[in-house]
Amino acid sequence: MKILNYVRTTLTAIAIGIASLAATAEASATTLNDIVSRGSVRIGVLTGAPPMGMVDEKGNPTGYDVDVANLIGGYLSLPVELVPLTPPARIPALQTGKVDFLVATLAPTGERAKTVMFTQPYSAFNMDIISGPDQKFASLADLKGKRVAVNRGSSQETALRKAAVPGMQIVVFEDDSTSAQALIAGQADAVALPSTVGEAIIKQRPDAGLQVGFTFFQQGNSMATKMQDFELRQWLNTAIYLMKISGDLDKVATKWTGRPMPTLPSF
Amino acid sequence: MSYTFQFGVLAQYQDEILNGIWLTIKLSVLSILLGSAAGVVLASIRSVKGGAARFLVDAYVEIIRNTPFLVQLFIVYFGLPGVGLRVGADTAALIGMTINLAAYSTEIIRAGIEAVHKSQIEAGEALGFTRFQIYRHVIIVPAIAKVYPALCSQFVLMMLASSICSAISTHELAASAAFVESQTYRSFEVYIVVTLIYLALALALRACLALVGMWLFGRRVARRTMTSLPEVQA
Known part of the structure; x- marks a missing residue:
């Protein structure tokens, strides 16, 4: 029995090893096709910074970021898996493939732009x-x-x-x-x-x-993708453009900040 | 955990820290002078039996000693402007510290006054002292000499508590430390240095108070002040 246990443990360890390797491989690039074929989209949102991202009384994530993430899910016609992240956890979670992209009140800075790729701003204060x-x-x-x-x-x-x-x-x-x-x-x-x-x-x-x-x-805030996900970023930029002209983004901004989204320079 | 200490970055903030030290010293010395003077007066009132004045002093001492210092500071700084009395942060800190220290020294000195035995007052009367002479030579001076070490401990505590005044934007030593920390992100180094400064200030204050005690009440009281040891009755 002892030997059987040992074998089982070893096999489990190997399985976990392979799974994490697979996860690392997945982290190398995420395409729109990957997300669609998986059947759900994993979006990292900020938590602990009301009104941009916080948890409601039931413990579910809520706030500006969550509403925007759900809008994105609507455009993709996919269910959204929200991953609440604290400020320092945002970029690591993206880099290790725990999330497909971030809608996490991340302000573009020169330093951050060396590790992740930013979209057009989708919120500002x-x-x-x-x-x-x-x-x-x-x-x-x-x-x-x-x-x-x-x-x-x-x-x-x-x-x-x-x-x-x-x-x-x-x-x-x-x-x-x-x-x-x-x-x-x-x-x-x-x-x-x-x-x-x-x-x-x-x-x-x-x-x-x-x-x-x-x-x-x-301060403008952008969504962020991994450095190599040009396709995903282009799709997100298009979605942000559509949310802006349809007035959906202004509705979210008014709901959480009391005023429509301010006009920001784009890049 | 490996942490590389970098004390060098603090050198450029020398003036900032020195300004903080200077304000801490000023606030402490002034509040000690004003607070202990008020304490002597209020304790004398409190030792008189009955009367409205005594009731007011009792209420004051109990309210101050049973509420947090931070709340008292907030009331002076944020509350008084509501009734048209606006004071700056430094003045508010001095007022708060004086009010607080006066209450504690009142209570300490009162204990000293109560320890004066009735027979000594009667002895003074028998020697033909006037009421003021009795009050001065028999009651208040021996009373303060008795409680002087306890009083000094309270003074040192007040000096350390002045760090709380940074919450109402008084730029004393703790506020200087917080400023340097927010500029350099070297919190460990900053607070090590500031801890040593507070320690040095506290020891220096105690030494000064011992000297004052020696001058006022003699060597025995001074020695108890420095060491905080209970008095050994001969």
């Missing part, structure tokens, strides 16, 4: 400067001599420090809501917030008279 009722800012130059609250270590802090408006004082808090609180309490002249967060706060505190001044930068 604005980084807004929001002020109180008694003053409104229209440009970075207006922030001269003002106190601007930001979330420590955020992309808006980096962008504002880079902008280096003379006389502007950057006041740092631990999160977005405390930064907004500083503005409401009059301890800061403005706060820099992602538009999604900013609009939620404006809605919740109508009495504070907060107003959006201007957008000082815009």
Whole structure:
């Protein structure tokens, strides 16, 4: 019996080895035909970043990314297998073939473009400067001599420090809501917030008279495929184009962010 | 795990850290002076039996000692502007620290006052001391001498708790550390350095307080302050 057990274990190990080899081989390229013949499409979506990607009360993935992923499934006429991914897991999951492509609020950067291939942007958020009722800012130059609250270590802090408006004082808090609180309490002249967060706060505190001044930068997010999947990327770009002209993408954007998708330069 | 320590990148942030240290020292020294002065006054009020003033002091001490310091800071910084009192982050930190420390020192000094035996006050009366002389020579000075080491521990705790003020954007040492960390992503190195700085500050503060204790109350109190050992009754 012992020998039988040993043989069984060895065979299982070999089987797993072959299966993982096959998985690696599959990771080398994914064509549209592969996906159609498999009968379902595996899409990586972001989790833990509302409203772009989160889980609902039943534990199912939901959010902007999930709606877009389901639209894509509709265009492919295939059932969608959603794979929720945390930010650092997104690109590795794509590279190891765990997902066919990503719809995971991934911003194109030069560094990332060396490892994955990006489509046209399918979502975007604005980084807004929001002020109180008694003053409104229209440009970075207006922030001269003002106190601007930001979330420590955020992309808006980096962008504002880079902008280096003379006389502007950057006041740092631990999160977005405390930064907004500083503005409401009059301890800061403005706060820099992602538009999604900013609009939620404006809605919740109508009495504070907060107003959006201007957008000082815009982050576009793209779907991503593996480096060699040109065919898949071209198909996704076409699908994004179709979602844009049919108004489907605007509907998703309005549902989750409260406004249609902003116009972004394409590449 | 192999981690390569890179302390070199911190050198360019020397001014940032020094500014943080300086603000931490300023806030600590000022709040210790104001807080302990308020503590002496409030403890004297508290040791008087009955009266509305005593009730108010009791309420103040209990509220402050039973709520978190962070919440107290938020109320000073975010709450007071709601009633038209707007103070900057540094002032808010000083106010918060003073309010907090005053409550704790009130309680500590009160314990010292209660430890003064009734017979000593009677002895003062028998010697023809005025009420103020009794209060000064028989009650308050011996009371503070008794609790001075405990008071000093509270001062050091307050200095360390000043790091919490970074949450209301006061740019003291902990905020400097967080800034350098967010710029360099060298959190391990930054916090090792900052831990050593806080340790040095705490030991230096304790040494200064021991010197003050020696000058005010003599060598025995000073020695207890430095070592935090309980007093051995001879």
